Amino acid sequence: MQSSDLLKIIEGIPKAELHLHIEGSFEPELMFEIAKRNNIELAFDSIESIKKAYKFNNLQEFLDIYYMGAQVLIHEQDFYDLTWAYLTKVHSQNVVHVEIFFDPQTHTERGIGFGTVINGINKALIRANREYGISHRLIMSYLRHMSEEEAFDTLESSIPFKHLIDGVGLDSSEKGNPPNKFVNVFKASAEHGYKLVAHAGEEGPAEYIWEALDLLNIVRIDHGNRCLDDEALIRRLVDEKIALTLCPLSNVELKVIQNMEEHPVAKMLDKGIVATIHSDDPAYFGGYINENFYETAKALNLDTSQLMQLAINAFEASWLTREEKNRHISEVKKYFESLVLSH
Ligand code: HPA
Ligand code: ZN
Secondary structure, eight states: OOHHHHHHHHHHSOEEEOOBBGGGGOOHHHHHHHHHHTTOOOSOSSHHHHHHHOOOSSHHHHHHHHHHHHTTOOSHHHHHHHHHHHHHHHHTTTEEEEEEEEOHHHHHTTTOOHHHHHHHHHHHHHHHHHHHOOEEEEEEEEETTSOHHHHHHHHHHHGGGGGGOOEEEEESOOTTOOGGGGHHHHHHHHHTTOEEEEEESSSSOHHHHHHHHHTSOOSEEEEOGGGGGOHHHHHHHHHTTOEEEEOHHHHHHTTSSSSGGGOTHHHHHHHTOOEEEOOBSHHHHTOOHHHHHHHHHHHHTOOHHHHHHHHHHHHHHSSSOHHHHHHHHHHHHHHHHHHHHTO
């Protein structure tokens, strides 16, 4: 397949994005604009020098810069602008449903109110639903480098905004911060009606994926690349249809894998795992969902049936109702059928 044909096909697929940190969609241009209006001096003097700094050897090096960038977000309008910019971008990429993360602690730690953060994000999500027809779910992530007690404080702060939040996640520095550290707060979160997900097996071992499933009772795994080290775990994921939200460009940029040709997504599909593709932190890793699909498909020579499976898997793994899932999946199938007819 020609590269231009491949890109066109990917662009046209109706897609769901299930692994996206809203703070990771903060483009340097917007970062500069917001820093200026908030009278905050950035550590970088130009957009070019920011972009040059986006070279990472591991997850921690990325997180250090990602948390620094988020410091310029102060007012509700800042969170709104950030979220609106992301939604406008992915609308242009034919994303029709999003389930996005935000990191409350990154902001509340600096004295920003929980309501300031979530109201800004929520208003942009509501507008995107009205103007673009994009549906959404919102997931608050606990920072795993912080204590379980601090996660409990965040859970408590979230209660007045419970009606805006669908689930909780677990992100930040994985190694040395296993899921078992958060058993109680995940249990309490479930009791409040939140759905549960967690980053596991990105840099950490397959053992962390087991823990996330068995101790935290999560319904979906963010990343999960390392499951391939463990045959019994693969069987569990397949049997229970537990989806992985993979982020190929993130994996390459954070050296979770050495190059895209080594990405395990094709192997996972072969094994029957519900693998899905997303962008994680697109402003930092060089691409949004279409670029993630494209670079992966090109490097692994994915065919249209694999692309279709990836798109369907994301709707299956989403928190939409069965009826909504069916409607989107039939659109995906119709789209791929139309490609066959036009060739
Ligand atoms: N991994 C863990 N934590 C994160 C990430 C990630 O890729 N992006 C933002 N927070
Ligand atoms: Zn992530």
